[in-house]
Amino acid sequence: MSKPFDCVLFDLDGTLLDTSYDFSYALNLLCEQHQLTPPSYDVVRNTVSQGGAAVTALAFSPDNPAKFEQQRQAFLALYKQHINLHTHIFPGLLAGLVHLTKHNMPWGIVTNKPQGLTEHLLSFFEFPTPPKTVICGDTLAVRKPHPEPMWLAAQECGVDPKRCLYLGDHPRDIEAGMNAGMQTGAVLFGYMSAEKMTNLAQADHIFRTPYDITKFLTERVK
Known part of the structure; x- marks a missing residue:
């Protein structure tokens, strides 16, 4: 498959x-x-x-x-x-990134966090492979849920937006992915409860734990 x-x-x-x-x-x-x-x-x-x-x-x-x-x-x-005093990759997610690296699949970040804070934070982390793209809240004149940051991320990864999966823990993340024509995954271990994920039913996939994401990636990316 x-x-x-x-x-x-x-x-x-x-x-x-x-x-x-x-x-x-x-x-x-x-x-x-x-x-x-x-x-x-x-x-x-x-x-x-x-x-x-x-x-x-x-x-x-x-x-x-x-x-x-x-x-x-x-x-x-x-x-x-104090940006990296306690911050960490969600437990269980690193194995999913390792799997993407093993299968040469590009990955990236689209955030509304300003570029200065984003770059400073990411400088403390060493991923299995670095993100192919990092689009921040001030990279463009618009930010999520506008589709342009999403389209730019897809372009920098060399992938059609329709062939991208976007994962996020906020309703605007699902909206942004949908606006860009991407597949979407709602993250329920983040900072929004399922009740506040007002467009949860519109997401293509739902992930309740980071381990669910890793399991999904290992099953789908071969």
């Missing part, structure tokens, strides 16, 4: 890497500086996919935009400083 796709693309935070602990740690440090009680780790984890401003707003009021922007920038600076 021929493989159903020729490229695998991953969202970054909550899909490929578990970055939630370092987001929580950075916010804790900022709260400590301001003598505030930090939100719980679980609250931060459930907010990571919404971006730095949303995480900052868990502890600081956005009512004063100028002051809030200073707090957001301070949070991001602390996050960058």
Whole structure:
């Protein structure tokens, strides 16, 4: 049986890497500086996919935009400083990347994380083969769920978008993959509960654990 796709693309935070602990740690440090009680780790984890401003707003009021922007920038600076303190590849997923490497299948990353933070974070990781493409939230003038970042990733991998599988843990990831004409996989071990994955039924595949992804890849890529 021929493989159903020729490229695998991953969202970054909550899909490929578990970055939630370092987001929580950075916010804790900022709260400590301001003598505030930090939100719980679980609250931060459930907010990571919404971006730095949303995480900052868990502890600081956005009512004063100028002051809030200073707090957001301070949070991001602390996050960058401690970006790889606790972050790791989701357990069980590395074997899937090894399998893709063994079968010479390109893989890549499409994230809404800014390029500066993405490149800094990825510099700490050595994958079986480096990603063929890394498209960030500011690579283009638009970002997910717009299809252009997805199309650029497919182009850089030399694969027709229809032959790409995109994996993500947020409704916009499924939307982005669908908008680009890609196959989609909903990741339920990330930062969004199944209840909040509002378009879950539209995903081509559902993965409840990283091991499910590896099992799927080893079965389909031969």
